[in-house]
């Protein structure tokens with residue numbers, strides 16, 4: 001079966017001031033693909049994910065999402081369709097777990113409080129953190145925080161999820177729980193771009209692995 005193309009990058013280049021980070025990035029992601037991007041520290045992996053999510057501007061080329069240039073898509077729409085999870089969780093420290101999970105459902109998706117609470121509790125049950133719903137992020141372990149951060153992205157049901165080194169801030173045992181959650185996401189046919197140094201994990205879950213350097217993205 002021919003899978004639908006969901007994201008395309010054509011001749012994309014990115015500089016910070018005078019410094020070229022990468023050029024000639026060409027790439028196509030299809031619905032349900034799980035692809036990983038590797039490359040040495042500083043080669044621009046995070047920069048590339050941020051460009052896809054429009055947290056940064058590209059200098060030339062184009063990025064198309066479902067056939068539309070991302071510059072033509074309102075930012076709030078794009079960010080709902082393409083979710084990003086960073087290395088450092090980015091939870092709101094002044095909100096409880098359940099408030100972190102329901103905030104965007106209420107404010108952006110305009111769901112009722114009851115519907116949002118139900119969806120959030122269902123996800124918490126799945127990741128085995130229902131008993132933490134009223135805790136604040138600083139009362140959670142690193143692995144628990146990262147699972148909540150991923151759950152928050154999942155609740156928005158984006159079409160693509162970008163994972164930027166989601167386990168690199170975690171020690172060995174905590175990594176396990178986050179990697180297992182990502183494995184579940186892979187099983188559910190989600191479309192993922194993963195940046196990770198976990199070589200075994202990346203090889204196990206990815207349909208394709210690409211290496212990024214100054215001259216572009218090459219399939220390994």
Ligand SMILES: Nc1ncnc2c1ncn2[C@@H]1O[C@H](COP(=O)(O)OP(=O)(O)OP(=O)(O)O)[C@@H](O)[C@H]1O
Pocket residue numbers: 016021039040041042043044045046047048
């Ligand atoms: N906002 C910025 N302004 C200027 N330079 C930046 C900015 N963000 C990143 N850089 C530079 O761009 C290059 C790529 O950074 P980036 O964070 O994308 O690398 P990375 O591949 O994700 O590295 P790592 O594996 O260490 O996370 C680095 O040289 C970095 O110093």
Ligand SMILES: [Mg+2]
Pocket residue numbers: 045046047164165
């Ligand atoms: Mg990075």
